[in-house]
Amino acid sequence: xxxxxxxxxxxxxxxxxxxxxxxxxxxxxxxxxxxxxxxxxxxxxxxxxxxxxxxxxxxxxxxxxxxxxxxxxxxxxxxxxxxxxxxxxxxxxxxxxxxxxxxxxxxxxxxxxxxxxxxxxxxxxxxxxxxxxxxxxxxxxxxxxxxxxxxxxxxxxxxxxxxxxxxxxxxxxxxxxxxxxxxxxxxx
Amino acid sequence: xxxxxxxxxxxxxxxxxxxxxxxxxxxxxxxxxxxxxxxxxxxxxxxxxxxxxxxxxxxxxxxxxxxxxxxxxxxxxxxxxxxxxxxxxxxxxxxxxxxxxxxxxxxxxxxxxxxxxxxxxxxxxxxxxxxxxxxxxxxxxxxxxxxxxxxxxxxxxxxxxxxxxxxxxxxxxxxxxxxxxxxxxxxx
Amino acid sequence: xxxxxxxxxxxxxxxxxxxxxxxxxxxxxxxxxxxxxxxxxxxxxxxxxxxxxxxxxxxxxxxxxxxxxxxxxxxxxxxxxxxxxxxxxxxxxxxxxxxxxxxxxxxxxxxxxxxxxxxxxxxxxxxxxxxxxxxxxxxxxxxxxxxxxxxxxxxxxxxxxxxxxxxxxxxxxxxxxxxxxxxxxxxx
Amino acid sequence: xxxxxxxxxxxxxxxxxxxxxxxxxxxxxxxxxxxxxxxxxxxxxxxxxxxxxxxxxxxxxxxxxxxxxxxxxxxxxxxxxxxxxxxxxxxxxxxxxxxxxxxxxxxxxxxxxxxxxxxxxxxxxxxxxxxxxxxxxxxxxxxxxxxxxxxxxxxxxxxxxxxxxxxxxxxxxxxxxxxxxxxxxxxx
DNA sequence: GATGAATGAGGTTTCATTCAT
DNA sequence: AATGAATGAAACCTCATTCAT
Numbered sequence: 001x002x003x004x005x006x007x008x009x010x011x012x013x014x015x016x017x018x019x020x021x022x023x024x025x026x027x028x029x030x031x032x033x034x035x036x037x038x039x040x041x042x043x044x045x046x047x048x049x050x051x052x053x054x055x056x057x058x059x060x061x062x063x064x065x066x067x068x069x070x071x072x073x074x075x076x077x078x079x080x081x082x083x084x085x086x087x088x089x090x091x092x093x094x095x096x097x098x099x100x101x102x103x104x105x106x107x108x109x110x111x112x113x114x115x116x117x118x119x120x121x122x123x124x125x126x127x128x129x130x131x132x133x134x135x136x137x138x139x140x141x142x143x144x145x146x147x148x149x150x151x152x153x154x155x156x157x158x159x160x161x162x163x164x165x166x167x168x169x170x171x172x173x174x175x176x177x178x179x180x181x182x183x184x185x186x187x188x
Numbered sequence: 189x190x191x192x193x194x195x196x197x198x199x200x201x202x203x204x205x206x207x208x209x210x211x212x213x214x215x216x217x218x219x220x221x222x223x224x225x226x227x228x229x230x231x232x233x234x235x236x237x238x239x240x241x242x243x244x245x246x247x248x249x250x251x252x253x254x255x256x257x258x259x260x261x262x263x264x265x266x267x268x269x270x271x272x273x274x275x276x277x278x279x280x281x282x283x284x285x286x287x288x289x290x291x292x293x294x295x296x297x298x299x300x301x302x303x304x305x306x307x308x309x310x311x312x313x314x315x316x317x318x319x320x321x322x323x324x325x326x327x328x329x330x331x332x333x334x335x336x337x338x339x340x341x342x343x344x345x346x347x348x349x350x351x352x353x354x355x356x357x358x359x360x361x362x363x364x365x366x367x368x369x370x371x372x373x374x375x376x
Numbered sequence: 377x378x379x380x381x382x383x384x385x386x387x388x389x390x391x392x393x394x395x396x397x398x399x400x401x402x403x404x405x406x407x408x409x410x411x412x413x414x415x416x417x418x419x420x421x422x423x424x425x426x427x428x429x430x431x432x433x434x435x436x437x438x439x440x441x442x443x444x445x446x447x448x449x450x451x452x453x454x455x456x457x458x459x460x461x462x463x464x465x466x467x468x469x470x471x472x473x474x475x476x477x478x479x480x481x482x483x484x485x486x487x488x489x490x491x492x493x494x495x496x497x498x499x500x501x502x503x504x505x506x507x508x509x510x511x512x513x514x515x516x517x518x519x520x521x522x523x524x525x526x527x528x529x530x531x532x533x534x535x536x537x538x539x540x541x542x543x544x545x546x547x548x549x550x551x552x553x554x555x556x557x558x559x560x561x562x563x564x
Numbered sequence: 565x566x567x568x569x570x571x572x573x574x575x576x577x578x579x580x581x582x583x584x585x586x587x588x589x590x591x592x593x594x595x596x597x598x599x600x601x602x603x604x605x606x607x608x609x610x611x612x613x614x615x616x617x618x619x620x621x622x623x624x625x626x627x628x629x630x631x632x633x634x635x636x637x638x639x640x641x642x643x644x645x646x647x648x649x650x651x652x653x654x655x656x657x658x659x660x661x662x663x664x665x666x667x668x669x670x671x672x673x674x675x676x677x678x679x680x681x682x683x684x685x686x687x688x689x690x691x692x693x694x695x696x697x698x699x700x701x702x703x704x705x706x707x708x709x710x711x712x713x714x715x716x717x718x719x720x721x722x723x724x725x726x727x728x729x730x731x732x733x734x735x736x737x738x739x740x741x742x743x744x745x746x747x748x749x750x751x752x
Numbered sequence: 753g754a755t756g757a758a759t760g761a762g763g764t765t766t767c768a769t770t771c772a773t
Numbered sequence: 774a775a776t777g778a779a780t781g782a783a784a785c786c787t788c789a790t791t792c793a794t
Binding site for chain 2: 031032033109112113115116117119120121148154155157158159161162163164165166169170171172173176177179180181182183184185
Binding site: 199200203225228233234235236237240 | 775777
């Protein structure tokens with residue numbers, strides 16, 4: 001509507017991204033109660049286009065989740081390691097995660113709602129990347145003598161999940177959660 | 189229709205409880221996808237009766253949540269304190285919570301779904317009781333010198349929420365979570 | 377809307393019938409392009425009520441088919457045999473079928489559309505009844521020496537189907553079809 | 565885009581035929597539930613190309629119908645008359661029709677679905693040809709003294725329609741249908 | 753002429769809740 | 774107080790058709 005030409009084949013990818021970003025924004029704002037036609041309208045495309053790129057509402061939510069996840073993974077792999085000599089890369093990482101999630105509780109809610117009763121967590125491609133990055137942060141911490149020797153990626157992953165829930169449900173001060181969690185990971 | 193009168197107030201209470209227990213059982217088994225008419229049938233009453241006692245589906249879910257919560261509170265107040273000289277009352281409590289929640293992931297999911305995008309957590313009457321009980325467990329721990337001096341009820345409450353999410357989503361080994369959490373609460 | 381009270385439990389059956397009759401009428405008039413909400417409105421009930429009685433659009437169409445089928449079966453069992461000494465019971469029956477179907481081409485179209493690509497024909501309870509009645513008509517004809525000795529119920533059933541298609545598609549004069557068909561069934 | 569020019573008019577005809585044949589094949593296999601984009605893909609062209617040649621899905625189905633119809637007409641005009649002294653040209657023709665339709669029930673279903681509630685049958689160019697051919701077969705039969713004197717092309721056309729329906733719906737043994745039909749057409 | 757991404761009006765079905773009996 | 778049939782507002786998704794490239 002504001003952009004003059006809606007274009008053709010070439011920027012199908014651009015459309016996909018547009019939908020994805022609109023979805024993130026709308027979910028962030030209003031949680032799970034966003035309907036497909038409305039979302040399409042907000043993205044400036046027809047519902048059909050949304051469904052072309054994401055065959056199911058759930059698929060769209062998952063893609064939004066993955067999108068945010070990828071950002072978090074990228075952060076873990078770059079900024080957090082930037083000054084390893086300072087130590088505390090892991091803590092900086094968790095804090096960053098907290099900030100992102102806190103700014104975006106609606107999306108978390110939508111993701112949670114979409115999970116429904118499904119038993120398994122979806123494992124997107126960004127996950128492997130994230131795990132590798134966290135591995136490094138853990139190694140740094142152990143090298144600096146600040147982390148317990150038995151800390152694993154699985155531990156951190158679990159704590160991120162717990163942090164996310166804490167923020168989403170507002171069951172407490174998430175900075176305090178990180179504080180306690182880091183304390184739990186540190187050498188006695 | 190032909191039976192003169194099916195009794196009075198006493199049956200009403202019995203019905204309320206029947207519905208509540210059926211709800212806990214069905215939610216536990218199938219999560220949020222339980223429909224009101226079906227639930228009514230399972231409880232052996234009509235939908236109307238369910239609605240007489242719980243004006244809304246959400247109200248019923250909240251009641252089920254409170255019901256479970258009350259059990260947890262009772263446990264904190266009794267068994268966990270039973271042998272304070274042993275120490276570790278708080279850890280025993282968290283473990284108990286974990287066991288109950290792990291046996292009951294469906295109900296957690298239903299509760300979570302019912303919360304929807306609502307900002308605030310419902311605070312039922314059992315909460316005060318629980319807080320008092322936890323206060324005591326914390327005091328015990330501090331007296332035994334095992335807990336950090338700054339640990340509060342809010343901390344524990346937050347950790348219980350995080351534990352619940354960890355179990356519900358299956359994002360990791362919840363016993364390990366308790367391990368890390370307790371480590372975080374302990375004196376350095 | 378015109379009837380003062382919509383009543384409760386007792387005339388659920390009355391509602392079912394009302395929906396069924398409305399369906400027959402609407403399908404007769406407009407063929408397959410009748411939508412559920414519209415049909416419900418025409419029947420003076422909500423869509424939900426329609427779906428309570430007929431879990432699927434297809435189920436409703438099938439019920440309408442069966443309803444008409446039952447009428448045809450009843451006719452075969454009664455009027456057509458009324459004066460066997462006249463002979464020609466089978467022909468009178470086919471003619472009657474033709475009249476009913478000709479007055480009701482829309483329903484035939486809806487039924488056909490609902491069948492879709494499905495391989496098998498639905499066999500409702502009226503079918504057995506019809507077959508028994510036709511058996512008798514055939515026996516009458518053979519006794520009167522007018523029908524070929526090898527004529528079976530399956531033949532007649534097949535011819536009824538063919539007659540139905542002839543009428544529905546308007547591919548010719550159905551009375552002529554009956555003429556030819558009867559000629560085909562008669563002794564040389 | 566890089567290829568200078570993909571030829572001119574000749575390819576267009578080739579494409580038309582390609583689409584038509586693909587349509588026949590796909591409809592034969594899956595009945596009416598074939599989508600335009602899918603059909604286009606199967607034909608190795610874009611949807612746009614399909615629409616260039618057939619302005620409407622219905623038009624394509626009709627073209628497929630006509631295509632098959634033309635084959636049937638050709639057969640009536642050639643092989644069936646090949647040895648008129650044998651008699652039974654009409655029966656041989658109907659049998660051939662039956663064989664073709666039986667191998668192709670899906671297309672019949674698609675044609676039927678496309679007709680929808682429309683009152684009139686489409687009359688393609690092959691029809692006149694067919695009628696002429698049948699006229700001859702009928703004349704042969706009458707000359708041989710095997711057909712009733714009042715048999716018309718319209719009768720045969722109607723019977724072909726009925727035969728088609730019998731095969732499509734599977735309501736009986738279509739060879740038996742031909743048997744009865746021929747018997748109906750024969751002199752007493 | 754060909755391509756295929758985009759469109760968006762519809763259509764079926766679900767299920768929390770109401771209310772006549 | 775209990776019953777359960779009825780309600781009807783949604784909400785998702787499909788797919789024939791268009792048109793910019």
